[in-house]
Amino acid sequence: MDLRHLSYLLEIAKQQNMTKAAQTLHLSQPTLSKIVRSVEDELGAPVFDRSGKGLRLTDSGAAAIRQIPAVLRAVQDLHTAMDDVAELKTGTIAIGLPPVIGSVFFPRVISPFQREFPNVSFQVTEEGAKRIEGLLLSGELDIGVVVGPVNAQSFHAVPFIRQQLALIVHEAHPLAGRRRASIAELADEPFILFSYGFAVRQLVLRACQAAGYEPRILHSSSQWDLMAEMVAAGVGISILPDVICSKITDPRIRVIQLDDPVIPWELDVIWPRDNYVPHAVRSFIKFIRLSEGMTD
Structure with a gap:
């Protein structure tokens, strides 16, 4: 169902007249009537009672009109959330750090990254290197810092400290x-x-x-x-x-x-080759490369 068509129903219900609604929506009246019939077919019930001089909502139509604003808001919220993620306005990165390097990694990488992207949060897990690798492969972590060398068949790696x-x-x-x-x-x-x-x-x-x-x-x-x-x-x-x-x-x-x-x-920042890499993590990896003077 085209979401625009739901908004058309709201306008028709407001005007209580198909011709006036068509003029407001810059559509021809026959086109708007065809759209309404198509929506009614999808809903499985008539939305408007056309038996009188004007249009009135049926019981089913009244129920639909009450729900349509919430549906349109939910879709708009979805687009906003997706845009926020794409623009890195929000996001969460699950990262594994050996306890020995947390005091180095935070001021050198995480703190400057969060100054640039303050709404991206980190979920930090402190474990040894082997445990971090296992959590990465299972998908419980997005990215980790381990002592190299790492298994190049399983992980991408960016050098961090030598x-x-x-x-x-x-x-x-x-x-x-x-x-x-x-x-x-x-x-x-x-x-x-x-x-x-x-x-x-x-x-x-x-x-x-x-x-x-x-x-x-x-x-x-x-x-x-x-x-x-x-x-x-x-x-x-x-x-x-x-x-x-x-x-x-x-x-x-x-x-x-x-x-x-x-x-x-030698410390490497690693992430699994075969796992999906969220947008925030990709941006974080790029940030690390730039901060360490590397190019993609």
Whole structure:
């Protein structure tokens, strides 16, 4: 049913005269009469009683006229909502972030994006990289940030941060006065690492195994600040991304660069290749590319 035809019925009911309504609508009277009959056929009941000199609404017609304004408003609201989404006046992005990088990603990307698009909201899920990948593939998240490399067959990826991991020790530790250290030198140390499912943990484990030993993991945590507190208390050592080390202000902690080997820490913004990408997410991806100096 053509929505314009419903608006024609409103005008006819207002004028109570087919000829006057046709003049107002800039239609010929026969054309308008044909439209009305067509609408009545679709509704399965007469809208107007034509037995007298003028037009009167039938019971069915009165019921229809009461509903038509609501129908037209609902359709208009639908178009407005679609336009708002297309123009990014509104939208929601479900994003997965490892807890370790939330404090970096928010000020660097999300905050400036929301200044430009204040009505786009974010639903943030904090999980490890593997869990984020699973939530993306199941459609529970739109976009995620993980430590690369990622499976290129399953995900699109945009590089975000390219840094490396660093060692943190207590100020009284034998290595505290050093600027650099190797993974091999840490074979007998008690490690404080991220929990299972965190990519940083796997990077450290692989580096230790390549150096010929399995690290002795004393504590595991999902919170880098708690890990730093344990190091400051002399409980053990930890290996964290450079960007996190730069946030540690406890004077008891020393940051030492690892150079044998360097352990790269590369963050990628990813989204599934086979899933629908909402308009707000596409705009967010474009924003990230521009903010990181990349082109599409």
